Amino acid sequence: MRSSLAARMFAYFVIVIVISSSIVGFVLYVQSSKEVDKQTNELLTQIVDNAMNHTDMYLKKYDRATLSMLTSTNVKEFLNTDKNNFVSYFLAIRPIKEKVIQPLFINNPEISMVYLIGYNGLSIYDHNTDVIDFNQSVFQDKLDVLKKMTNNDGKLTIMDWSFLDGKLAVTRKISDRQTSKVFKGIVGIELNIEELTTLWKGIRLGETGYFYIVNDNGKIVYHPKAEMIGKQLNEGLLTKLKENQNRIFTYTDGIERVHFNQRSNYSGWTLVASMPLNELKAPVKNIRKTTLITCAFALVLALILAYRFGRSIVQPIKKLESGMRRTEKGDWTHVAISGRTDEMDRLIVSYNMMVSRLQELMEQVYAEELKNKEYQLKRQAAEFQALQLQINPHFLYNTLETIVCYAVVQDSQEIKEIVRSLSYMLRYSIRADLEEITVANELKHVLQFMTIMDYRLGHPFELEVLIPPELLLKKMVRLTLQPLVENIFKHAFPEGIESYHRIRIDAYTENEDFVVTVTDNGCGITPDTLKELRTKLMKQHLHSPFPERKEREGGIGLVNVHSRIQIVFGENYGLSITNNEGEPGTKITLRMPDKTGDIGFSP
Structure with missing residues (x-):
């Protein structure tokens, strides 16, 4: 079964267009997905970094606040006071509250309570809000717990519990000398967690994404949902957070979510950004959908253009082929041109000129042979050659020889010389077996x-x-x-x-x-x-x-x-x-x- 030129051309166009469109679409989709993932990674990293830096800077303010107590003479005397010397104890309470604690309240209105617990069995506290009084002995009861949980290097410690409900507590061990590592008491500050959460409320992670903070024990310090604050984080998720510090990972808890976390060396908190995976992949899905639609549209348009282009080439060839077939049968047919003046039209014009000249030549031969029956046999031979060798250079050569014969008979020297020279040149030109010739x-x-x-x-x-x-x-x-x-x-x-x-x-x-x-x-x-x-x-x-x-x-x-x-x-x-x-x-x-x-x- 013969395949047409138009079908082959269209098939080639389809193959080229499909391959090129597929390659471009695939490369565009892969590269766009990489860029989206890269930007998402950078966004989550930047959000967590900024939140951690702001949080550390905020907590360092209370680090500096507790340092002011270490330099106070009244605090040092209080730490060295005998717990049985009630007079010295009561005399120390007033100046400590007025000179040390009250300035902290003035400079930091978000502080709810400040307390000082000495290892000598004495304690002082003051509060900045309406707090239901509780027995001061609770400080001594919790002293052992505070000693155990507070850092032994004298640095600020963020507690995961507080004496007042809903407050954030920070503690620090202190001594009667600033350079001494022999601690004689613990100073603690409890502040409103709502003041700290203002640092994180501006963080936006899409429609259902959120930002939260947990401490090393897995207790939730901050969460956009207030009811989650203070609760224990899922053990599996906590393990994944510790295993994937500074890396993006996925965790499925009802829905598959993407997490990115960093741990602050200063506060010991782990700051986590969480987004649903399907929401994170939405831009990639949109890119894929857009790419497929665009490629499909481009493919359809390209196929239409390819079909029209192939047809514009094949149609003139078909007309020329049809004219040649009719010429082979002896019907000297001229092929109509399209009017585009391109190469195909010039080819058709050349073909029509060749057919016209051959037709004229044949008519002249027929006319001359009809006048002289002596040349009847030659006329029949010429007709046979015309039928068999319509557009053959050898046929043209033989025809030219016939014209020479007529020129000799008609005694036309000029025609004979011109045609004889042309005949020689034609035969010399069509020889394909002599590439090397003598000068x-x-x-x-x-x-x-x-x-x-x-x-x-x-x-x-x-x-x-x-x-x-x-x-x-x-x-x-x-x-x-x-x-x-x-x-x-x-x-x-x-x-x-x-x-x-x-x-x-x-x-x-x-x-x-x-x-x-x-x-x-x-x-x-x-x-x-x-x-x-x-x-x-x-x-x-x-x-x-x-x-x-x-x-x-x-x-x-x-x-x-x-x-x-x-x-x-x-x-x-x-x-x-x-x-x-x-x-x-x-x-x-x-x-x-x-x-x-x-x-x-x-x-």
Whole structure:
């Protein structure tokens, strides 16, 4: 089953478009997903970092507040007071409250209570809000617990319980000397947790994302849901937090959520940002959906354009094919052009001109043979050839020979010479078995061309052939000289051919090379055009022997001659172009290997 050109072209277009669209879509989706994940990671890291820095800075304020108590003389005397000396104890309470505790309340209104518990069995406390009084002995009851839970290095400790409900407690061990590590008491501050939560309420993590804080024991210090504060975090989640410090991980507790956490070395708290996985992946899903829709739309549009493009190419070819089939059957059919003036239209125009000329030629042959029955057999042979070899160069050659016969009969010397020369040139051109030819044969081809040109010009134009006789049997590439001479007639004499115009062909050997030059005294080549021609010759190499279409439309062309020499003799040989030094005109040089042979040719 034969597949049509249109179907193959459309299939190729589909394959190319699908592959390219898939690659672009896949790369775009993967790269976009990576960028979204990267930005999400950076966002969560920045949120947690900022929250941790603000929290540490806020807590350090109370670190500085407790340091003021360490330098107080009244506090030092209180720590060294004998618990049985009630007079000294009661005398110490007032100045400590007025000079130490009250300034803390004034500077930090969020502090609810400040207490000082000595290891000597004495304690002092004061509060900044309406607090139900409780027995002061509770401080001594909790002294052992406070000693155990408060850091032994004298640094601030954040407790996970407080004497007042709903308060955040910080404690510190103190001594009667600032540099001493022999502690004699504990100072504690309890503050409203609501004041601290104002640092975190501005954090937004999507619609259902949230930010929370837990201490090392897994107790929730802060949570957007007030009822969660003070509760114990899920043991499995707490373990994952400790195992994945500074990393994003997922944890499923009802729904799959993404967590990112960092632990503050100062406070010992772990700050956690949590978002649902499906909400986090929503941008990626949107990118994937958008990419698929865009690719699908682009694919449909590209397929429509591919179909129209393929059809615009195939339709003229089908019309040309149909015309050829009808011509094969003897119906000299002209193919209608589309009117786009592109390459296909030019091909159709050339085909129509060829059909018209063949038709005219056949009509002339038929008319002449009908006049003379002597040529009936030849007419039938010509008709048979026309049916069998409609567009065959050999058929054209045979037809030209027939015209020569008629010219002889009609005693038309001019027609005979023109057609005989054209016939020779045609047969010489279509020979595919002789790439290397002698210089003599190539010059004979040039002379046949000049015979035609003399009739076209209306007067003789003599070539100067200065090739020594001993070089006439040197080998060169067939169809190289005549295109150069034709090119000179086309471009070197734009104002018309005058009597002083000349074309000179010369040859010589140089080292192991055989060199042929064709020189004219015409208008020469402009520098820009010369540069362009040299660039084309440099780009042309052995494995790309076919010149651009622009060259082929003007004839065999200089690039084609250059390519033919390289095909036969190799890339070290070819054609070069220069302007004549000190005089008008152009010089074209053909360089080939120095070979001599007995190649023959019969027209």
